[in-house]
Amino acid sequence: xxxxxxxxxxxxxxxxxxxxxxxxxxxxxxxxxxxxxxxxxxxxxxxxxxxxxxxxxxxxxxxxxxxxxxxxxxxxxxxxxxxxxxxxxxxxxxxxxxxxxxxxxxxxxxxxx
Amino acid sequence: xxxxxxxxxxxxxxxxxxxxxxxxxxxxxxxxxxxxxxxxxxxxxxxxxxxxxxxxxxxxxxxxxxxxxxxxxxxxxxxxxxxxxxxxxxxxxxxxxxxxxxxxxxxxxxxxxx
Numbered sequence: 001x002x003x004x005x006x007x008x009x010x011x012x013x014x015x016x017x018x019x020x021x022x023x024x025x026x027x028x029x030x031x032x033x034x035x036x037x038x039x040x041x042x043x044x045x046x047x048x049x050x051x052x053x054x055x056x057x058x059x060x061x062x063x064x065x066x067x068x069x070x071x072x073x074x075x076x077x078x079x080x081x082x083x084x085x086x087x088x089x090x091x092x093x094x095x096x097x098x099x100x101x102x103x104x105x106x107x108x109x110x111x112x113x
Numbered sequence: 114x115x116x117x118x119x120x121x122x123x124x125x126x127x128x129x130x131x132x133x134x135x136x137x138x139x140x141x142x143x144x145x146x147x148x149x150x151x152x153x154x155x156x157x158x159x160x161x162x163x164x165x166x167x168x169x170x171x172x173x174x175x176x177x178x179x180x181x182x183x184x185x186x187x188x189x190x191x192x193x194x195x196x197x198x199x200x201x202x203x204x205x206x207x208x209x210x211x212x213x214x215x216x217x218x219x220x221x222x223x224x225x226x227x
Contacts, residue, residue: 009153032213043117044156044204044218051213090155098212099169100146105155 002027002095006104013081014112021076021107023091032094033074034101035065039087047089050074061085086111115139117219119205125225126195134190134222138207145188146208146216147180151201162188163211195226 003026013019025031035047048059055067065076074091088108092101118137126132138145147159158172162182173179177195182188192199202221208214 034215036218043220044206044216046215049213049215092156094213097169099161100158100172101156101216102158103148103156105153 002031002093002102004091004093004102004104006089006091006107008107009105010108010110012110012112015083016080019076019078019081019085019109021089021091021109023074023076023104024072025074025091025093026072027093028096030069031074033065033067034092034094035059035063035074035076036090036092036103037061037087038090038106044090047076081109081111083111083113085109117205117207117217119203119219119222121222122220123223123225125227128197128226129194131191131193132195132224134192134203134205134224136188136190136205136207136219138186138188138205139217140186142207142209142217143185144208144211144214145182146206147188147190148204148206149201150204150221156204159190161211192224195224197226200224200226 005024033050036044038044047063050057050067088106090103090106092103120135145162148156160180161169164185177193180190202223204221206216206218208216
């Protein structure tokens with residue numbers, strides 16, 4: 001069965017520092033991968049997605065993610081974090097039937113000044 | 114345009130009572146999903162609708178949970194004989210046509226069972 005692992009439950013980064021959030025997936029074929037962000041009191045918002053093609057995908061708010069098949073990873077990165085990036089981040093993979101996204105348990109990002 | 118709307122935003126109920134949670138998807142979106150978000154557990158898939166039919170209801174945790182969708186639009190998630198472990202945020206999402214279309218989430222209904 002498909003699954004998503006986000007190894008880091010909580011990460012703290014200084015404002016202006018770079019960020020990398022890890023995501024590993026388990027899937028037999030080429031996966032459809034997503035990153036969502038949930039800010040306090042707000043709904044989940046799509047940051048970016050990967051379906052095929054270029055393995056480095058750009059998203060909103062200055063985020064990018066790189067698909068690495070050999071490592072079964074889809075890590076999210078941002079070169080310079082802003083205080084407003086503090087939120088919970090979820091990685092997800094589309095299940096094989098194409099009927100649902102399977103989410104990881106999320107990584108909470110705190111930004112220190 | 115309007116996003117996914119869920120009501121109520123908060124619901125407190127006594128153990129053993131039935132509850133209904135409502136979701137109004139984005140107009141024109143044929144796919145609708147229900148998820149449950151518990152503290153520290155991420156998002157747990159419950160059910161997927163394509164139009165009015167539910168080709169995947171594999172995530173419903175027990176027969177106390179049911180959902181329906183009418184007119185290819187509004188959906189209702191019903192939990193019968195609620196238990197304390199049902200306390201969670203219930204999220205609804207819609208997408209244009211399912212498959213790999215991006216999901217648009219509502220703000221959820223926070224259910225507390227006392």
